Amino acid sequence: MSGLYLEDYTVGRVFKTAPVTLDADEIIWFAEQYDPQVFHTDPERAKESAFGEHVASGFQTVAIATGQFIRTGAVDGTGLGGPGLDEIRWTAPVRPGDTLHTTAEVSEARATRSNPGRGVVTLAFTVATAAGPVLTFKATIFVRARGREAIEDGRVVD
Secondary structure, eight states: OOOOOGGGOOTTOEEEOOOEEOOHHHHHHHHHHHOOOHHHHOHHHHTTSSSSSOOOOHHHHHHHHHHHHHTTTTTTTTBOOOSEEEEEEEOSOOOTTOEEEEEEEEEEEEEOSSOTTEEEEEEEEEEEETTEEEEEEEEEEEEEOTTSOEEETTEEEO
16 A cells, blocks of 8 residues: 555545564563563563563553554655644553554544645554453544645645
């Protein structure tokens, strides 16, 4: 799939991503850099935590889901970044060896008021393992609109 334009994002369209399996080393690496809590960084000490086991950072799960969507190719050459994430809910822990399956469903797609060559798309993400859902969130992204001029950095772009 190559980059999609605003007109390709119909409400209800679902993107299924390639699965990603996490191992303990990846969980530890991410946590040491970005979320250094003992239940993420130390499998032995994690047994004494509220989780009772080694678990991945929720932020790592969000990052993986975002990468899974980007790798679908949907925003290749048409994505223009995004203003934010909303309604992030971690509903179950992710453990070493879990495989993450992510879907992103278009819940809104519209042209921006300020730039006719740009659209706003809201995607409702669901991330699940074999045990069930572990994360939901909404991501808002900007994408190019087809056949309309876009103004970026003071210049007209097709």
